[in-house]
Amino acid sequence: MAVTLKGCYTVKPTEKTWCGRLALSELDQTEQVSHVPKIYFYHPPENCKYPTIASTLRDSLSRVLVPFYPLAGPLHWINNGRLELHCNASGVSFIEAESSSSLQHLSDDFNLYRLLAPTVDYTLPIHQNPLLLIQLTRFSCGGISIGLTISHVVVDGPSASHFICEWARLARGEPLQTASFHDRRVLRAGEPPSVPLTECHVHVEFDLPPLLLGKNDNAEERKKKTTMAVLELSKTQVETLRKRANGNYSRYESVAGHIWRSACMARGLKEEQPTMLSITVDLRRRIKPPLPEGYFGNATLDTVASGLVGDLVLEPLGYTCSIIRAAIEKVNDDYVWSGIEFLKNQEDLRRFHLDAIAKESEEEVFYGNPNLSVVSWLTLPMFGVDFGWGKEVYMRPATHDFDGDFKLLPGPVGGSFVVALGLQVEHMDAFKKHFYRDIE
Structure with missing residues (x-):
């Protein structure tokens, strides 16, 4: 399966968001320094044209990044294998691609699936990689896939699912259902040890x-x-x-x-x-x-x-x-x-x-x-x-x-x-x- 990249955009929050350094909890600090990819496949109805799909996704993504603003900023190493998150609204990556294949021809060959989710260049300094990358791929049959890859240092499975569901709600024209809570001090982020290791x-x-x-x-x-x-x-x-x-x-x-x-x-x-x-x-x-x-x-x-x-x-x-x-x-x-x-x-x-x-x-x-x-x-x-x-x-x-x-x-x-x-x-x-x- 051949996939051709058609464009790459930086999507930023549509409104001004809080900026500053966000301390990560110890549970963040010890997660994989990698991104977790997943792909959703769709058969849009015939009256739903591709340009509308692409613009809807980009517009709703910029709006959902307002309440989920930590995803729009980079990670930085600080010392001794520890990280912090710089919330600066620098944005996330949105890629558009095309494939000559159809959804019916996809198999469980995961070398093919690798082409449908954005790749991350881990040879770059960590602050140069977005925390969230999206790839929208259009197939010859009219079907599409939405590949997401999201930093595991910043979110776990429940948090990633929360973001995806709220993004979809905004894309459908509905309001947010559950507000995101970003104060990681509830898990003692940024605080020194309170008891000896013994x-x-x-x-x-x-x-x-x-x-x-x-x-x-x-x-x-x-x-x-x-x-x-x-x-x-x-x-x-x-x-x-x-x-x-x-x-x-x-x-x-x-x-x-x-x-x-x-x-x-x-x-x-x-x-x-x-x-x-x-x-x-x-x-x-x-x-x-x-x-x-x-x-x-x-x-x-x-x-x-x-x-x-x-x-x-x-x-x-x-x-x-x-x-x-x-x-x-x-x-x-x-x-x-x-x-x-x-x-x-x-x-x-x-x-x-x-x-x-x-x-x-x-x-x-x-x-x-x-x-x-x-x-x-x-x-x-x-x-x-x-x-x-x-x-x-x-x-x-x-x-x-x-x-x-x-x-x-x-x-x-x-x-x-x-x-x-x-x-x-x-x-x-x-x-x-x-x-x-x-x-x-």
């Missing part, structure tokens, strides 16, 4: 994950070629997994546990091999007081489920689910604030960053073989996004090929799941076999 809980999620037995580092694993797959689970298959877990665990726990077990088998790991599943937990309602509605920033904390491969694959699925549930349940108010204090006590945060151009750096956390990490998009309002010409045909992450990373998304039919997974190429076919073998 008084913090033990936070194994900040330790380096297990290595393959017999290895002193993961340099070799980092260099192996990876690929991405999007796998669908019907409602019946999801319920089958719940029954395998004795029906005592949620759909999320059952599917995540099944993926962890399948990856262990696909990788051919030894029974005595330690393995870790890093689980991203939304803390908005887990702390006291809960974060204000519309909090715009990162409000997640990772927790860790760990075990031996032999126990995970030989015990029933319910055993793996129990480990996952126990890890999630420990993320309470005390645990969250202790985690924030732990991070504040770190002199240098560079080891927490997963930089998009230095994935092989041994200083960065790596959740690849023999480990995994999971993010759930199951409850996010990221589907049914209508900019004024109807809801999307479908939505996909543009790329997700870090070894061991997977996302869980709601499927097209109620109760079904979509799994977007990155694995080493040599393990993907075996993973698919194990993944479907026990549920068909």
Whole structure:
């Protein structure tokens, strides 16, 4: 599929916004120094002409950047691996492109999807890259795609979804539904540590994950070629997994546990091999007081489920689910604030960053073989996004090929799941076999 760029614009807030330096929370500071891409595909009605679509998107984007003004300013390094956000209304990128292909010819070849979301040049200084980039692509069939890529340092999944939904509301001519809340001091942004490190809980999620037995580092694993797959689970298959877990665990726990077990088998790991599943937990309602509605920033904390491969694959699925549930349940108010204090006590945060151009750096956390990490998009309002010409045909992450990373998304039919997974190429076919073998 060929994609031709037709124009690139800088879109700025249509009104004057607050300008100044915005302190980031420790939860922002330790997120990936990268952008997260996703693509929405549409079949606009025949009476909705492309020039109108393009102008509607640009106009509504400039208006939504007023309440969501942090997205229009750059990041700057300050010291010891820490960042701050300069709110200066410098704008975001809006790209227009064309493709000779049609939506019907798109497949799950993610090399094609890479062409439909903006790319970010991470060789540039961080302050030269926009926090938000949009690409509108017109296909020969009249369909379009809207590819978004948004800085993970500035927002997490719920905040990104909040922005997209409000942008779509303005594009439809409706008012904002939920105001964005930007004062990150509610998560002690910019404040010094308040308790000594010795008084913090033990936070194994900040330790380096297990290595393959017999290895002193993961340099070799980092260099192996990876690929991405999007796998669908019907409602019946999801319920089958719940029954395998004795029906005592949620759909999320059952599917995540099944993926962890399948990856262990696909990788051919030894029974005595330690393995870790890093689980991203939304803390908005887990702390006291809960974060204000519309909090715009990162409000997640990772927790860790760990075990031996032999126990995970030989015990029933319910055993793996129990480990996952126990890890999630420990993320309470005390645990969250202790985690924030732990991070504040770190002199240098560079080891927490997963930089998009230095994935092989041994200083960065790596959740690849023999480990995994999971993010759930199951409850996010990221589907049914209508900019004024109807809801999307479908939505996909543009790329997700870090070894061991997977996302869980709601499927097209109620109760079904979509799994977007990155694995080493040599393990993907075996993973698919194990993944479907026990549920068909």
